[in-house]
Amino acid sequence: MxxxxxxxxxxxxxxxxxxxxxxxxxxxxxxxxxxxxxxxxxxxxxxxxxxxxFTDKEALLQALCDADFLALASGMQAIMQMPDPIGRIRALCQGYAQFALQHPSHYRFMFMTPKSPTNMEITQIEQGNTEQDAYAQLQQVVQTAFAAGVFREELQNSELIAQTLWAGVHGVCSLEIALGNEVWMQWADVQARIGLMQEALLRGLLKAEGV
Amino acid sequence: MxxxxxxxxxxxxxxxxxxxxxxxxxxxxxxxxxxxxxxxxxxxxxxxxxxxxFTDKEALLQALCDADFLALASGMQAIMQMPDPIGRIRALCQGYAQFALQHPSHYRFMFMTPKSPTNMEITQIEQGNTEQDAYAQLQQVVQTAFAAGVFREELQNSELIAQTLWAGVHGVCSLEIALGNEVWMQWADVQARIGLMQEALLRGLLKAEGV
DNA sequence: ACCATTAAGTTAACACTGTTATTTTATATT
DNA sequence: AATATAAAATAACAGTGTTAACTTAATGGT
The missing domain is CATH 1.10.10 (Arc Repressor Mutant, subunit A)
Structure with a gap:
């Protein structure tokens, strides 16, 4: 054979x-x-x-997720070209959320499962490369907006801002993935939850003038 | 024997x-x-x-978590007595987050792991009972604040507000639990992330007048 | 033309898992 | 003292990830 x-x-x-x-x-x-x-x-x-x-099951999973997340990051490339910095942030949040809901299994493996720290020799993704790493994209977009002075005066750490935006969207998506079917919760519509998270956070982070 | x-x-x-x-x-x-x-x-x-x-391993886990979450909810009882509605929300968020970070394994099992919907015959917890169910506590506190008219005019669904607050805090905590040790992330201090999430969300959700 | 080498894949096996059926054991009741 | 029974233990089943050992079959060298 x-x-x-x-x-x-x-x-x-x-x-x-x-x-x-x-x-x-x-x-x-x-x-x-x-x-x-x-x-x-x-x-x-x-x-x-x-x-x-594949050296073991985890390497197989890692390879799978690498592929999907490369796809995510490259799908975001168009968004990175948008003119308005705040519009970019909104679009990134939306794109990220929709991806999470469409690939719940992979999302869970990547972001909801504690692992021994990623083996950098094995992963295909170059962390920090905005063509491959979705967090790096968000960080860059937030950094740009920060430089443009759109955030409130007291917020002086653009990493902290990016991480907060990420955590917000992640919170909605991960609860949906983990508990979306629980009978004891009367969930509001998931898109409404994503939208409110995004807008409430932005309103809380941006300078007050007419958002 | x-x-x-x-x-x-x-x-x-x-x-x-x-x-x-x-x-x-x-x-x-x-x-x-x-x-x-x-x-x-x-x-x-x-x-x-x-x-x-215990009928099986899952039942054992369920029993463990039931116990810890009863402890969480009863630890929150003091907070429920606080006079200021918005202060109550802040304190609930803080209490919830500290609990999550102190019991990461249980937190993960309860809120980060998809399961076949909870068997209501087996769980000890009465959902909706504010003495046992932490989400019900948050929901009630938000509902009270909502009735007092503290939220922005366009927000007319107090469940949606509560779920957004929950998702925000959950997002920070679950990222910390799942990815807190990842070498490719330069995390800001976790307490700072919790604080900013809480304050940004509140600022985005409450009426503008001097928060 | 033949043979050794070696890649590609298979089978067999190990040490583990959750779980169930069966069996032991020591007490309490008759 | 004999029996019934609750509590626990042993043995076993079907499954897991993984590794070692073995089987092919096509190639390269002579």
Whole structure:
């Protein structure tokens, strides 16, 4: 059965086949209830083959999430070109939130699951590179707005401002992902929650003049 | 070895022994990396004995969290007596955040982990009872403030306001728990993040007059 | 043309998990 | 003293991530 030499393209193709199967199963059944054996069976290989392509399950997850978050960051590139700094902030928040709600499994793995600190040798993403790292994008946009003097006088730390905006949107999305189906909560519409979070925070952070 | 009849007090005592051991291990090593066998070994019983006291691992976790969140809610009772409605909101946010940071494992299990909707027959907590349910406390306090007309005119849904405040504080705390140790983030001080979230949100939600 | 090398993949196995069925044991009641 | 029974223990099942050992089959060198 096993033919000998595989061109780098073929290798990459199988790598992607694994990733696609894994993504599909994760989205269907949630991230930790799908096993390496299942992923392998789905594509007709044995479980051990996966270990020729990924050092372990976590590396596989990391690769999956890297791919999706590269997609997020590059989808945001258009927003980065918008003229109005505050409009950019709004659009980034919206884009981020919609991404989180559309990819709950990956979002959860990336931002809601404590892990041993990211192995920087393994991840594909260059942190701080605004083409790859969504937080770096937000930080940059906030920094620009800060330099333009739009924030209230007493706020002198643009990192703190960015982290607060992030935490706000993250809070809405992560509660939706974790508890959106809980019967004991009467949740308001999730888009309304995102919108109010965004606008209330901005109103609280920006100078008062007509927002 | 097994003596025969156990008084209800003795039964309850072993139940608590199990819960304490489990809590201890969970806090040490994180919630899903400790097994039923380890908990049992810790207290000198066999794993199967735990199943005489809890139907399964999830029920054990649920019991643990119920206990801690009852403690949270009852610790908040003093705050509920404060005279100033807005002061109450501030104090609730602070109390909630400090609790989250002091009990990260339990917080994560309760609010950061998607689960099949809570089994209402099993949980000890009466949802909506402000003596047991911290969200109900917040909801009530916000409702009171809302009735006093402190929020901006366009905000007509007090549930939405409460959920936004919750999401904000939750966002800061859950990011701290999940990513507080990530090397690629230069986090601002967590108390500063909590404070800014609280004050920015309040400024954005309350009527403008001198906050 | 043959053989050794080696990549690609498989099977078997290890040490673990949550959980259940079965069995032991020591007491309490008859 | 014999029996019934609550409390706990042992053994086992089906599953997990992962590693070691083995099987192919195509290539490169002679």
């Amino acid at each position: 096993p033919p000998k030499i595989k061109s780098p393209q073929d290798r990459e193709q199988l790598r992607l086949l694994i990733l696609d199967a894994a993504r599909c199963l994760f989205v269907e059944r949630g991230i930790e209830s799908v096993s390496m054996r299942e992923i392998a069976k789905q594509i007709g290989y044995s479980a051990t083959t996966l270990y020729n392509y | 097994p003596p025969k009849i156990k008084s209800p007090q003795d039964r309850e005592q072993l139940r608590l022994l199990i819960l304490d051991a489990a809590r201890c291990l969970f806090v040490e090593r994180g919630i899903e990396s400790v097994s039923m066998r380890e908990i049992a070994k810790q207290i000198g019983y066999s794993a199967t004995t735990l199943y005489n006291y």
